[in-house]
Amino acid sequence: MAKKEVLALKGLSFSYAGKAQKALDSVTLTFSEGEFVGIIGPVGSGKTTLLCCCNGLVPKEIRGKFEGRVKFLGNDLARMGFPEISRAASMVFQDPNDQIFNLTVEEEVAFGLLNRGMPRDEALAAARAAVARVGLSEKLHEDPSELSSGQKQMVAIACALAADSRVILLDEPVSSLDWRSSQEVYSILDALAREGRTVIATEQDTSLLSRHATRIIVIDQGRVAADGSARLLTASLIEKLGLRPPAAVARRRKK
Ligand SMILES: Nc1ncnc2c1ncn2[C@@H]1O[C@H](COP(=O)(O)OP(=O)(O)OP(=O)(O)O)[C@@H](O)[C@H]1O
Ligand SMILES: [Mg+2]
Structure with missing residues (x-):
């Protein structure tokens, strides 16, 4: 049975x-529930801009010439406010320092929920559950700005979990993480996709995407250059895009 379309x-x-x-040029895509989508493309190809369109930052906050429509469950994002959009889509930014500003991890993760008008007790309980899920319970009352990069990234993911968003957007989520933390992030993302959320992650390094993503989209010069299964990640495509190949592809090429 076809999966329900969430974002168009x-x-x-x-x-x-x-x-x-144009940072983006005539992009038409649909995303369904439970998809784990990897977005790859060269530096400056429009990956971050694409994610920013999915959460309304473009054009609501980031100004420019915008054409087209973004629809969440059939509703135009242009007509939705940010608290409502946060139920639709949450973004984990490439640099978690860009989104961390509260004094404790608990407050940080509860912040979006309090903004939505959720009662404080409920918001803190949801925050604690999300923080536990990313394995950071012992840091609950610590200052998030003093955590390691990996832990900050986990806090940002906890914010998206607490928001209970249908679509989780991640911009190069593991670019500053070591291999073990990267795998931890990807196993959380796998679980979220299995729960039916739509996970959309950009990456420069294709290793993790080749193993986790159910679909790969290639963006080149603001356009969709390819859209298909992880089998798209052939050595020649990766080389053409100037990306880092998955380890298996690199090994095959050395032989
Ligand atoms: N804030 C901005 N102001 C002006 N131009 C921008 C801005 N952000 C991005 N651009 C331009 O838009 C285009 C797409 O940029 P974008 O950041 O979306 O690419 P990207 O694929 O995410 O690149 P990277 O791999 O380096 O993260 C680039 O030409 C870039 O110079
Ligand atoms: Mg980017």
């Missing part, structure tokens, strides 16, 4: 204010 991007084009060149 229709004819999206965007150029940042003051720039003639």
